[in-house]
Amino acid sequence: MRKLLLLSCSTIHGSGFLEYAREYIYEFFTKNGVKEVLFVPYANVESLEGYTGKVRSELTKWGFQVTGLNEVSNPIEAVGAAQCIFIGGGNTFLLLKRLQEGNLLEPIRKRILQDGVPYLGSSAGTNLATASINTTNDMPIVHCENFEALSLVPFNINPHYIDSPPDSKHMGETRETRINEFHALPDRPPVLGLREGTFLHVRGDVATIGGIYPARLFIQGKETTEVPSGSDLSFLLKQ
Amino acid sequence: MRKLLLLSCSTIHGSGFLEYAREYIYEFFTKNGVKEVLFVPYANVESLEGYTGKVRSELTKWGFQVTGLNEVSNPIEAVGAAQCIFIGGGNTFLLLKRLQEGNLLEPIRKRILQDGVPYLGSSAGTNLATASINTTNDMPIVHCENFEALSLVPFNINPHYIDSPPDSKHMGETRETRINEFHALPDRPPVLGLREGTFLHVRGDVATIGGIYPARLFIQGKETTEVPSGSDLSFLLKQ
Incomplete structure (x- = not known):
């Protein structure tokens, strides 16, 4: 039943907000009969109103209606009635x-899982769709009671995945080192590194990589691999 | 009473482990009469034994004895008896x-605060000396019950501070953006960005920037400033 479109990011260099992903999002919404989107702006530190407004301004141009979770009096009811959920x-x-x-x-x-409501995630919203937020890139500016996420898929994603610049003189950990540190701990799920412009599409038990670049797949105890756009990753759903 | 040497990192590009900081550490230890160091290797994901061994190998060359917190039967007793504590x-x-x-x-x-035992921190060990780990760069590979740190100083540090590359096409947040996001939340302490090769020295109520590069100081509601090596930052201790 599940229908997920998990974007690495909302914007790529030299392109407007959501612009690079317009085609994918449009297809995802129309194929699933979505006309109205419930947008969750909670990841924004500055202005929930401003963030919802930015998303509404874009999606209404494409023909979709947007309600922000910050605009409803009862968020749980709004989730229960949503035709589609987008976490930015x-x-x-x-x-x-x-x-x-x-x-x-x-x-x-x-x-998402029982009622089959389509889920669109971008960056933090993509982290949130996975098993946990253990592989976010963000600064821990607030404490959470635990790091468990929605578990719409049984593995982790690292959005904004970036390769290590070969000539860097910075001694901070590279992204690959950080993910390998996560996997140095026992019994950790796979981590799918999604480069900017890349996404994971899930429909029921079928998962596919799409977008501009290959993804990078880290599985504990196995060699890390590149996963070209178009590849089937459905085996990752069977954990 | 407090005596702190808080390094941005243990290693700079093109130099061996702790090598760039040898002079500062040597002076810090000898001025404070340190001959034996209790090393805390807990930040290492791979091998506590290996990490303590690496530190011992270096510091014994300089004339100091090292015990790892991983090598003692009673860590709390070992802390109580320590002549100096180094968290790596x-x-x-x-x-x-x-x-x-x-x-x-x-x-x-x-x-550290009551008995005046000297504290050496590097990278994660420097984060830990501050008010909280809210401004670490690390991936949250495990969950902590809260983010409160040792509060040896009443502000936060961002180690491995890095300026934003002007030509980057990556859309992930820059370090400055991340720290500003922390400060977008109410009542947050100052954040001192320590570039690699830079350190903060604290003796009692006197705090000084040292090392290779200026530090970068973020104070909520004020303009961000560059702090040259040698500057006095004692006012940050009076919060």
């Missing part, structure tokens, strides 16, 4: 904390 | 979690 990027810790405080995780999860 | 880098979340689980935060804090 920002700070993943802040996003998770606000959803935890609003008791919204389980209602959203139920809506 | 790695993953800040793992470090904090292990110290929380071992009930070691308060004993270490007491030792």
Whole structure:
């Protein structure tokens, strides 16, 4: 039943907000009969109103209606009635904390997995669709009671995945090192590194990589591999 | 009473482990009469033994004895008897979690602030010396019950501080953006960005920037400033 479109990011260099993904999002919405989107702006540190407004301004141009979760009097009811849920990027810790405080995780999860409501995620919203936020890139600016996410898929994603610049003189950990540190701990799920412009599409038990670049797949105890756009990753759903 | 040497990192590009900081560390130890160091390797994801061995191998060459907190039967007693405590880098979340689980935060804090035991921190060990780990760069590979750190100083540090490359096409947040997101939340302490090769020295109520590069100081509601090496930052201690 599940229908997920998980974007690495909302914007790529030299392109407007959501512009690069317009075709994918449009197809995802229309194929699934979506006309109205419930947008969750909770990852934004500055202005929930401003963020919802930015998304509405774009999606209405494409023919879709947008309601912000910040605009409804009862968020749990709004989730229960949503035709489609879109969680945008920002700070993943802040996003998770606000959803935890609003008791919204389980209602959203139920809506997606049991009712088959389409889910669009971007950046932090993509982290949130996975098993946990353990592989976010964000700064932990707020504390969350735990790091468990929606578990719409049984593995982790690292959005904005970036290759290590070969001539860097910076000694901070590279992205690959960070993910390998996660996998140095026992019993950790796979991590799918999604480069900017790349996405994961899930329909029921079928998962496919799409977009501009290959993804990079880290599985504990196995060699890391490049996954070209168009590849089937359905085996990752069977954990 | 407090005596702190807080390094941005243990290694700079093109130089061996702790090599760039040898002069500063040597002076810090000898001025404070340190001959034996209790090393805390908890931030390391791979091997506590290996990490302690690496530090011992270096510091014994300089004439100091090293015991690893991983080598003692009673860590709390070892902290109580330590002549100097050195917390090394790695993953800040793992470090904090292990110290929380071992009930070691308060004993270490007491030792440094009440007994005047010298504290050397590097990277994650520098994060840990501050008010909280909210401004670490690390991936949250484990969950901690809270993000409160040792509060040896009443502000935050961002180690491995890095300027935004002017020609980057990556859309992930820059370090400056991340720190500004932290400051978008109410009542947050200052954040001192320490570039690699730079350190903060604290003796009692006097704090000084040292090392190769200027530091970068973020104070909520004020303009961000560059702080040249040699500058006095004692006002940051009076919060």
